[in-house]
Amino acid sequence: MAREEPDVEALNEAISSALVSNDEVKEGGGVQITCFSEVVNDVALHFQILRLPKQIYVWIGCDSAKLGRIYAAAPTRPKDMISVTSILGGASDNTGAGIARRLVLKTGLNIILACNIPKNSPMLEAEAEKMLVQKLIQLGYTRAKAEGSSS
Amino acid sequence: MDSSVPRFPVTYKSLSLDIKGNKTDVVLCSYDDHFLVIATQIGAMGTILHARKEEGVSIEPTFNVSAVFGKRDEPMLLACARQLIQHISISGSSRSLVISLGLKDHSAETLKGVVSAVIENRLW
Numbered sequence: 001m002a003r004e005e006p007d008v009e010a011l012n013e014a015i016s017s018a019l020v021s022n023d024e025v026k027e028g029g030g031v032q033i034t035c036f037s038e039v040v041n042d043v044a045l046h047f048q049i050l051r052l053p054k055q056i057y058v059w060i061g062c063d064s065a066k067l068g069r070i071y072a073a074a075p076t077r078p079k080d081m082i083s084v085t086s087i088l089g090g091a092s093d094n095t096g097a098g099i100a101r102r103l104v105l106k107t108g109l110n111i112i113l114a115c116n117i118p119k120n121s122p123m124l125e126a127e128a129e130k131m132l133v134q135k136l137i138q139l140g141y142t143r144a145k146a147e148g149s150s151s
Numbered sequence: 152m153d154s155s156v157p158r159f160p161v162t163y164k165s166l167s168l169d170i171k172g173n174k175t176d177v178v179l180c181s182y183d184d185h186f187l188v189i190a191t192q193i194g195a196m197g198t199i200l201h202a203r204k205e206e207g208v209s210i211e212p213t214f215n216v217s218a219v220f221g222k223r224d225e226p227m228l229l230a231c232a233r234q235l236i237q238h239i240s241i242s243g244s245s246r247s248l249v250i251s252l253g254l255k256d257h258s259a260e261t262l263k264g265v266v267s268a269v270i271e272n273r274l275w
Contacts, residue, residue, distance in 0.1 A: 064183055
C-alpha cells in the first residue's frame with residue numbers, strides 16, 4: 001500500500017520550503033549550517049552558524065576568511081552566570097568575548113565563537129552582533145524571553 | 152544588486168557516518184589560515200585541540216599538538232590530531248588545524264574511523 005508515501009512527500013515539501021532562503025543552509029545529519037554575508041560601511045562581514053543539538057559554533061569573518069580568536073562561553077551553575085574563556089588567539093583584546101557571552105544569554109546553550117574582527121572596532125563588533133542575533137532569532141535558535149525582562 | 156553582496160569565502164563540507172554503531176557528524180571547514188574539523192557523536196563539540204606545524208631548522212617539520220578546551224592528556228585524541236596535521240603537511244599545506252572531538256569512546260577503532268572519514272572528505 002502506498003499510504004506512507006503522501007506523508008513523506010508532504011513532509012519533504014514542508015522541509016524544503018522552510019529551507020528556501022537567500023542564505024545557504026545545509027543539513028548534514030544532526031548538524032545545521034547557516035552561512036551568510038553582509039556589507040557594513042564597505043566592510044564585508046561573513047557569518048557561519050553551526051547548530052549542534054547541545055551547542056552552537058559561530059564564526060564571524062571581517063573581510064578575510066581567517067579563523068581569528070576563539071572563545072568558549074557557557075552558563076555555569078549555581079546562579080546561571082555566564083563564563084567566557086579565550087581558547088585560541090590570546091586574550092589581550094576581547095573582541096568577541098562580549099558577543100560570546102551575550103549569545104549564551106540569548107540561546108541558553110554552550111557557545112564556541114571564532115571571530116576575526118580587528119581590535120578597537122566597537123561599532124563593527126556591535127553591528128556584527130546585531131546581525132548575528134537577528135539571524136539566530138530567525139532560525140529559531142534563541143530561547144523565548146521571559147515577559148517583562150530587560151536584556 | 153547581487154554583486155554587492157560578497158560571496159561567502161569559507162569552503163565547508165558536512166557529512167554523517169556510522170562508527171561502531173554511533174552516529175557521527177563530521178564537519179570540515181577551510182579558513183584562510185586554519186582547517187577546522189568537528190567530529191561529534193554527543194551533540195556537542197567536545198574536546199578542542201590545536202595542531203600546528205613548526206618549520207624549524209631541520210628538513211623534517213615538527214608538529215605541536217595540544218588540547219585547548221576539554222579533556223587534556225587524552226592520548227588517542229592527541230594522536231588523531233597529530234595524524235591529521237601530518238596529513239595536511241604532507242599534502243603541501245602549512246595551515247594549522249583546529250579539531251574538536253565529541254566522541255562517546257576514545258577507542259582506537261573510533262579514532263581510526265574519524266581519521267579516515269576526515270581524510271576521505273578532506274579540503275586540503
